[in-house]
Amino acid sequence: MHFLRLRFPRVTSHLVLAGVLVAVLLGWTAPARATGERQIDDYRTVYGTPGVAAAVINGSSVETIVRGRDGDGNAVTARTRFRIGSMSKSMTAAAIMLLVDRGRISLDEPVVKVLPGFKMADPRFAGITVRQILSHTSGLSNSTNNEYAFPPPRSPQEIVAGLAGKTLLADPGTYWEYHNTNYSIAARIVEVVSGKPFDAFLHTELFTPLGMTSTGSTLGCSDHAEGLPSGHLVVPGIAVAAPEMPGICVGNGGVISTLDDMVRWLKFNQGTLGVDLLSAASLAQMHTVQPKAGDYALGWRARPVKADAPPSLIGHGGTLATWTGDMVFSPKTGVAALVLTNSGGDPSLLATNLLAERIGEPTTPMSNPLTVVNMILLGLTGVMAALLVTAIVRARRWASRRRLARRPLLVLRLVPLALVTVLGILAPTLVWGPFNLQYWIVTIWLMPLLALFSLTCCVLGAVALGRRLWLFRRAG
Incomplete structure (x- = not known):
């Protein structure tokens, strides 16, 4: 007991000193590491x-x-x-x-x-x-x-x-x-x-x-x-x-x-x-x-x-x-x-x-600026797909109306679909400059939602255009 009474204060002071040193070290290093980890976690989220x-x-x-x-x-x-x-x-x-x-x-x-x-x-x-x-x-x-x-x-x-x-x-x-x-x-x-x-x-x-x-x-x-x-x-x-x-x-x-x-x-x-x-x-x-x-x-x-x-x-x-x-x-x-x-x-x-x-x-x-761009492209793709699918489904009705109309104005009526189809072909030029087919390949990898929008306009636009023309001829 005498040994413990004599030594305990010294042991305690050593433990306190060690604790202070650990706390100081952690105070310097832990926040830095935690901040770095937070930066990376935020980056992955963004x-x-x-x-x-x-x-x-x-x-x-x-x-x-x-x-x-x-x-x-x-x-x-x-x-x-x-x-x-x-x-x-x-x-x-x-x-x-x-x-x-x-x-x-x-x-x-x-x-x-x-x-x-x-x-x-x-x-x-x-x-x-x-x-x-x-x-x-x-x-x-x-x-x-x-x-x-x-x-x-x-x-x-x-x-x-x-x-x-x-x-x-x-x-x-x-x-x-x-x-x-x-x-x-x-x-x-x-x-x-x-x-x-x-x-x-x-x-x-x-x-x-x-x-x-x-x-x-x-x-x-x-x-x-x-x-x-x-x-x-x-x-x-x-x-x-x-x-x-x-x-x-x-x-x-x-x-x-x-x-x-x-x-x-x-x-x-x-x-x-x-x-x-x-x-x-x-x-x-x-x-x-x-x-x-x-x-x-x-x-x-x-x-x-x-x-x-x-x-x-x-x-x-x-x-x-x-x-x-x-x-x-x-x-x-x-x-x-x-x-x-x-x-x-x-x-x-x-x-x-x-x-x-x-x-x-x-x-x-x-x-991430592409987050907004991608959401806009996704929304535009959905709207365009809905409009073009509707045009494809209703092509027979459209052809019948044009045949019955006094002034069919066929060319003018087809211009919107033609413009949508051309937009699909040329959309990558908004990013890469003058038209070149190889930029389609680049777009598929680097901006896949732009490629999806382009393909939607190009493919569905062409199908809607072709179906209207075909059914118009058949209606005659």
């Missing part, structure tokens, strides 16, 4: 995202948050594979910088010097430099080189060969336009200079040295990859597992990775992992905004932490039809955030908000 894998890096600390399920129905983990879309461009730029460090190429030498097969039907192409293709200032444009043509090319060699009959929109180095073909040209440069297929070069020279053991790449956006579940279309608010839209992704968006591996990629770009792989000067060049490129660097871009602030972060997003992601870091604080999702959405907003929380900046409220 965008209907089935699965999210996110991480926040702060020095040696890495906080990971995973939610939902993949396309196979399994719980998302830090080892779940995702397509990362245009985040791949940072890896293509790093592959080029590896060759620069080894003295194999120079950023400011003409592409034709390192890629003899590169030709265009525009004499200005000879002035395009390696730096300009990496900064999207080559003068290439979708208006003169349609990237959505079907069927898509199957290799970087085919892409380069396909440019032989194309022209530039502007003089190289004077105009910026984000154009994926630039990075497919870069992939071909890597192949020609290194003597290795592009995916093999990435594997041996980048991914393996950095310990990114679950990362690989494909030529096509929809190519099969081992262990990769399906992405999703969300229409509206309902996630449906779906194959990716066909397209050529080599160099510009074909990498498949995991949260764990992408954390390593961010650490490499922050200069805390694989420090001997790439020179500090080359790494800094990748993150430096280039001349005439707006906010674009080399596979990265500068951006603000909020809409009305100057650029203070370095990041890059990735958007495919059924996958989206984003990565961003603050050079000043060293804090980084990473988001991978298996559906559409705005992951750059989520990643920036996760980072903003850690550096004491205000976050931006999340909203």
Whole structure:
């Protein structure tokens, strides 16, 4: 009893002190983690995202948050594979910088010097430099080189060969336009200079040295990859597992990775992992905004932490039809955030908000503008379907009335249905510009409710028009 009486106050004080330390630590870390989890849960609610894998890096600390399920129905983990879309461009730029460090190429030498097969039907192409293709200032444009043509090319060699009959929109180095073909040209440069297929070069020279053991790449956006579940279309608010839209992704968006591996990629770009792989000067060049490129660097871009602030972060997003992601870091604080999702959405907003929380900046409220658009399209589709089905059902009565009328005014009476049918055919031009049949394919993946509205107008409008004409002739 004497021992207990002497020691108890000391034991109690130790317990109280330990409790205070735990409380202090929890007071600093628990709210941050809870806030991050709330941000991700809110994001999934707003965008209907089935699965999210996110991480926040702060020095040696890495906080990971995973939610939902993949396309196979399994719980998302830090080892779940995702397509990362245009985040791949940072890896293509790093592959080029590896060759620069080894003295194999120079950023400011003409592409034709390192890629003899590169030709265009525009004499200005000879002035395009390696730096300009990496900064999207080559003068290439979708208006003169349609990237959505079907069927898509199957290799970087085919892409380069396909440019032989194309022209530039502007003089190289004077105009910026984000154009994926630039990075497919870069992939071909890597192949020609290194003597290795592009995916093999990435594997041996980048991914393996950095310990990114679950990362690989494909030529096509929809190519099969081992262990990769399906992405999703969300229409509206309902996630449906779906194959990716066909397209050529080599160099510009074909990498498949995991949260764990992408954390390593961010650490490499922050200069805390694989420090001997790439020179500090080359790494800094990748993150430096280039001349005439707006906010674009080399596979990265500068951006603000909020809409009305100057650029203070370095990041890059990735958007495919059924996958989206984003990565961003603050050079000043060293804090980084990473988001991978298996559906559409705005992951750059989520990643920036996760980072903003850690550096004491205000976050931006999340909203999905497509929610209203989709509800309007769904409503219009329902109304149009009801009207057109009614016109089809009542076509016999309409034909009889027109036959009995003194002035049938047949053409004028058919104009509304003809206009509805034409509206169905041309509706995708409201989003994509001048009419092109291939944009129907793009619309099916990227805006499926617009495609449904278009098909409803086109098919039911044509049926109603044809049935009225046929029954009018029979009534005679």
